[in-house]
Amino acid sequence: MTHKTRAIIDYPLYVAGQALETSEWLEVQDKYTHKVYARVALADAKTLEKAIKSAVKAEAEMAALQPYQKQKILLHCVKRFDEIRGQLTEILIAEGGKPRQAAAAEVERLINTFQIAADAVSQLDTGRMLPLAVTAAASGYQGFVKQFPVGAVSLISPFNFPLNLTAHKIAPAIAAGCPFVLKPASLTPVSALKIAEILAETDLPPNAFSVLPCPRELADVLVTDDRFKMLSFTGSDVVGWDMKARAGRKKVTLELGGNAAVMIEPDTELTEALLERLIGGAFGHAGQVCISVQRILVHRDIYAELKKKLLNKLKKIKAADPGLDSTLVGPMIKEAEAKRLKKWLDKAVKKGAKVLWGGKLDGVMFEPTLLENVDHGLEVYKDEVFGPIAILEKYNDFEAGIACINSSRFGLQAGLYTQNLNKMMYAWNQLHVGGVIINDIPSFRVDNMPYGGVKDSGLGREGIQSAIRDMQEERTLVIKA
Secondary structure (H helix, E strand, O other), rough: OOOOOOEEEEEEEEOOOOOEOOEEEEEOOOOOOOEEEEEEEOOOHHHHHHHHHHHHOOOOHHHOOOOHHHHHHHHHHHHHHHHHHHHHHHHHHHHHHHHHHHHHHHHHHHHHHHHHHHHHOOOOOEEEEEEEOHHHHHHHHEEEEEEEEOOEEEEEOOOOOOOHHHHHHHHHHHHHHOOOOEOOOOOOHHHHHHHHHHHHHOOOOOOOEOOOOOOHHOOHHHHHOOOOEEEEOOOOOOHHHHHHOOOOOEEEEOOOOOOOEEEEEEOOOOOOOHHHHHHHHHHHHHHOOOOOEEEEEEEOOOHHHHHHHHHHHOOOOOOOOOOOOOOOOOOOHHHHHHHHHHHHHHHHHOOEEEEEEEEEEOEEEEOOOOEEEOOOOHHHHHHHOOOEEEEEEEEEEEEHHHHHHHHEEEOOEEEEEEEOOHHHHHHHHHHOOOOEEEEEOOHHHHOOOEEEEEEEEEEEOOOHHHHHHHOOOEEEEEEEO
């Protein structure tokens, strides 16, 4: 199926659980054709204030929701998302430029994420006994600890996974019993509004949720307002750490950038499957993934062989229409990002980097590009490229390869191919990252696993159970016998 011309559709925002059309609209472009395909209602300061007051008002009702009620809400979403999966796929292709197969996979993950949250509700920590008689003074006292929702939470989601990363904020908020206000990325707001449309069909308490497209300067209140008890942000490291500095007393979780490396040991069989994983991890969705493969570290004994095989496969990959079933690399999200990446590439070439393949830019269509001999001090090596560029690099011994991965200021996930158990355990113990993936690329993620980074890659963990815990707080009860 090829990319279709679509009629412009208007989408209301949702404030206090109700659809609202406003006097100001944001035009959303199809990222491949650059034609306006949708308009979304924009919130103003008054609407934001109403959303915050409503969320605070809903705290008690959300906290009082019983597990079966939360499950019913979440499972309704699972059912309805499944019914409209085709429509959701088309939205991702249009507003995000996401290739069709990747878009369909994201819709599946959206459904799975809400299902995992529904399942988690019945497994929530209902409390524990805490023996207190550890000293003579506490003899006769008994302690109990129970989890309670933190209250109203503010959520800010990114453009690159506008369905599933939004789900990773909304679904655990419902499971934890927290009312929320969510700002979706302005480049891809329709996905979140479709989730809100389904939430409005459920038995969520009045005032419990708002989904508000709005300008960044207005949305700053989601960061600074102390009526929110927690902020969850996914986006760039520069923006995220600035938010944390200004967030005040609230809890903050940050899922930020990455500079993911995969390391390939000489005991690895260089199969077609491995090559396909490397190419998919580096160039899928035009590399606009936090755990996209940016650095490929290859042991010197197999470097020449892997380089040859990788190039043979890469030469068959082109940036193309995301509406096609065969497309792996679609458009970058906007021309400014493509130009930024081209500037980084040209600078690297001037400093001695070799372009093994690709490097051409046509508007937002950036060719999948493989480099070698890249100076470690350049942006394209040390920062997050967030585009279809990967770097091939040789290392001489195992410990040196691990040290190279750790040299990055980021620490989200890393991959290691080896059959040696001792090396697997060494990597797990020594790599300063949030996740170590053995015999696969660092782009691997399942929606129930703890997911997040260290260093400049963030603070806290996503993944349903982890996010629910972050949205709860402990309260202790002490009884004197």
